[in-house]
Amino acid sequence: MKAICAVTTLAAFVFSAHAFAEGRIDRIKESGAITLGYPESSVPFGYLDAQQKPVGYTVEICEAVSAKIKTSLGLKSLEIHYNPTASATRIPLLANGTIDLECGNTTNKADRHTLVDFAPTTFVAQVVLVARKDGGVDVNDLSTFRGKTIAAQAGGQTFKLISMLNAQHDYGISVAPAKDTAETFLMVSSGRAAGSANDDGLAYGAVASSKNPEDFVIGTHGLELAPYGILEPKDDPEFKKLVDTAVVELIKDGTVEKLYDKYFNSPIPPRGINLKYPMSAALKKALANPTDSPDPANYE
């Protein structure tokens, strides 16, 4: 009992005390450095190249944002530090101040706003189906998967979506959970599942980096939209404003569009594959009118 009391008191103390009375801006000014969090294997949003250096669409946007921050704060130099994150570590690392921004493929959802803030949307993902060409199914029509198996990330948004659609229309699809995108794709290529449900960016990444990309077909009909944004720490309005302004400027001056072409329509490191994925209408719209809204309806 004593131990439980001690732990609770400690937890309450640690989490109620704001370890950072001063904002991020002061800290960045003081240390002359900003720390970016990035996922290590989310091609093409954030991943490691052949030299083990973090690259990717969102990572480069963050680097451009850092350059803007340097100018607007009038700093002589701003060092960029990188810190790898995983889906389970991004929130704590952001909350405890280890990273200042998370640059990957995090979906902007309303109920996440109690814990973090999001920069204006820089990618709009659509949930699409991937299947083998010889699988006898139509990736744009969920009903052709009747009685078959679809793999999706365990506990992920796509898993929930397919289960829900399946229940609504009574397709009798069995939804197989897998650990991550790479594993859902492995389940399709090994024949364990007829198809997999993934966010389109990751689906293109998985297919393009497979041994025989032409064996697979990716759906064009999105089942659901999911806006991605750079993660910002909660309750630091000045820092959020600084980052948001930088992101909007980068969208307006065409930098984001150029980066999109660099990562989605031309060969990317480490193996020089080309995802060949033209920009979706939803993303074009989001770039024309930058917004940090978590509501998918605003992107349709």
Add this chain to the structure above:
Amino acid sequence: MNYDWSWRIFLELSSNGVDSYLHKLLIGVGWTLALSLSAGFIALIFGSVVAVLRTARPVWLQLIGTVYVEIFRNIPLLVQMFLWYFVLPELLPKDWGDALKQMGQPWGQFIPAVLCLSFYGTARLAETLRAGIQSLPGGQRQAGTAMGLTPVQVYRYVIMPQAYRVVIPPLTSEFMGIVKYSSVALTIGLLELTGQARAMQEFSFHIFEAFSAATVGYLLINGCVVLVMHYVERHFALPGRIGWNTRIKLSGAAS
């Protein structure tokens, strides 16, 4: 740390919109229990067999036991999980492999996970039991043989009843280990306790609450293992061996 700590999150609706997060975590506890109980049971039976092989007189039986133990003990559990789930169906005849792949949810994940943990647990329990068997004085085996028992009877009536009772304390650790190893099943998509905690943080972003709950879950499950094994230890202790003192104390207090 700027974190919105909230224990009420457990009562909120989870990703499926029907059950609360707490309900989902309890379902996860159920799968963890099912997985560890079945794996522990199978491992105890086959672990005994392999332990007997490793201590049997014929050299070729010892060899089989040793090869089994070294293979399954030396490969990381995570790798074994992948082998059972992804590689085994490819090695079987096509019909069998397809049947394995098309198995309904979550049995398609549960059965490979049980197989993996059982084979791994068998290797570990076999070593524990072998230690127990070899700790017995050699005279026990000789006395059994002198009475005209066959080697099988010697094991059945003389050696194993003593060996089991000697190894109860390390056996407790092995069972607790199996409960903890069961979390590796999340890598093949089985939503046991750790898997549900991971899913919960994925949706709600409340990572500390999710994994605190998982921690408490494992503490409680393993606490129960300790209590049960403690009872077993007291009940079956051998005179003059481990656990006997507690038994004397208890019965002394009663009389």
